[in-house]
Amino acid sequence: MIRRFSAVVLAAALALLAAAGCEPQRARGPTWVNPLDVAEARLLPDPKDINYSLCRMEFGRVAIMLGCPLRAKPRLMEAFEQLDVQHDATGAALSSERFKFYKGESYERAMLGVYLGLAEYQAGRFNEARIFFTRALSADRTAVIKDSTPPEVGDDFGLAYYWLGKAYARLGDADNTAIAFRKAAAPAARKNTGVARERSQDAKAAADCAKQRAEGEKWTYETFANPKKPELRVEGLVAVPGAGPNLSAAPPSLPGAADASPVLRATDKAGEFFTAAFQAEANAVLAIEVGRCPFKYLGGISGERTEFGRSCVRPHHVRVYVDGHAAGPAFPVLDLWDQAATQDRIGEKDAAQAGKAVTREILRRMPYVGGVAGYWDVTGDVRHWTTLPGKVYLFAGKVAPGLHTVRLEMYDANGNSLPRWTNTYYGLRVPESGETCVLLNPAFDGDNRLPPDKVRQALDAGADPGVACGF
DSSP, rough: OOOOHHHHHHHHHHHHHHHHOOOOOOOSSSOOOOOOHHHHTSSOOTTTTTHHHHHHHHHHHHHTTTTTOOOOOOHHHHHHGGOOOOOHHHHHHHHOOSSSSSOOHHHHHHHOOOOOHHHHHHHHHHHHHHHHEEEEEHHHHHHHHHTSGGGGGGOOOHHHHHHHHHHHHHHTTTHHHHHHHEEEHHHOOOOOTTHHHHHEEEEEEEEHHHHHHHHEEEEEEEEHHTTTTTOOOOOOOOOSSSOBBBTTTTOOOTTOOOOSOOOOEOOHHHHHTTOOOOOOOHEEEEEESOOOOOOOEETTTTTTTTEOOOOOOOOOOOOOOOOOOHHHEEEEEEEEEHHHHHHHHHHHHHHHHHHHHHHHHHHSSSTHHHHHHHHHOOOOOOOOOTTTOOOEEEEEEEOEEEEEEEEEEHHHSBBBOOGGGGGEEEEEEEEEEOEEEEEEOOOTTOOOOHHHHHHHHHHHHOOOOGOOOOO
8 A cells, every 4th residue: 555654764764773665776866765775784694693683673673664564574584583593692691681692572573473474464375374473472472481370471462363363264264263363352461460550650641641732732833823923834734622532432524534434344342353254354454553662671780680661652542544434443452561561581581680690799799809790791681672563453344445545543541532643544455355454553743744844943933842742
């Protein structure tokens, strides 16, 4: 499909990949260079390099974000092939964890399998897709090591189960199709003890952000729609209401909607969505990835412990419109924070790291060796797949064949509208037979981009993007 990409995505690509396009490099004037060509040329060539896989995971994800899955697949495959390769871990065992060969956390390896499986599925190679989705689930199960941990913790990767069900359906395996969809519909309850606290934090953050947003929208409109300041005026600026429609309100048709809805069948019930019968009728599937993944930081007396931080993902609910008509909700199937917070192996690794930190402190207090021990690096490993999303939602429905416009409306934890998270995609092609499967990466201000000269004017007028409630 033809897509409009946010400048935020391209900026992230350039920052993360040192100048991170779907075609070979070509000239559009004397200075234009395909950013993916530049990034790919800078990938570490030696498979023994400790960051060999990580840089390919980062590159592949950015290529997907830019709508180039075919460009992403070979590099992601190179990373995937290293999962079963044994590498020398002496440096990490004796010193910092950051010296080990990076293969990712359990949820990162699972996402790697999902992306490769999706590429095979979109190419019509359904058995190969099944294999990758199964490997994704196997990776998720490695999160469980302790006998005391409920096995469901390693069996709750709803996104992989959904696509596995789609692959089984294509292969004509009805029994496994039903099982996979059932598991996709009912991921294990979150096992971390801070569930209630997190929900309360999300609700409070949503309320605080809504207040800031209302004040910011008021300032924006009064500043850039003021006819007395033509040097700042932005033509076509629309006053965004301080409080948009709530999720509890019935979704209205949008202005300029098509005469008739092209959505022939959809559902707002998860119990119906995750069934083989409904999915068999659906010919359009949207995988919607929002927010930022969990991040890592160092803890402990010597930075020996790896801690996970929870990124605040503003969108909690997604509504889908097709050609201006409400099509239904997108259903949540994955929260990567849940996956990161329920890994047993993190605790096992931290125990080993703590032993090194204690030994280091003892040696520092011993005569003759204390000075040398002070230089012993026992820090943990904060490397992670930074370009992964925070959450994934799915929409599926039966849509009339042809080209369509898809609009995503987002809502916060309190069900209030997030108008600056609205993202519109043009040219969704639904075939006469078969199905279309599209991965979307909506961004903050996806439908509200300004040209560079207007951005400079906004900054000169006092806009402060650093305090915006974006992600």
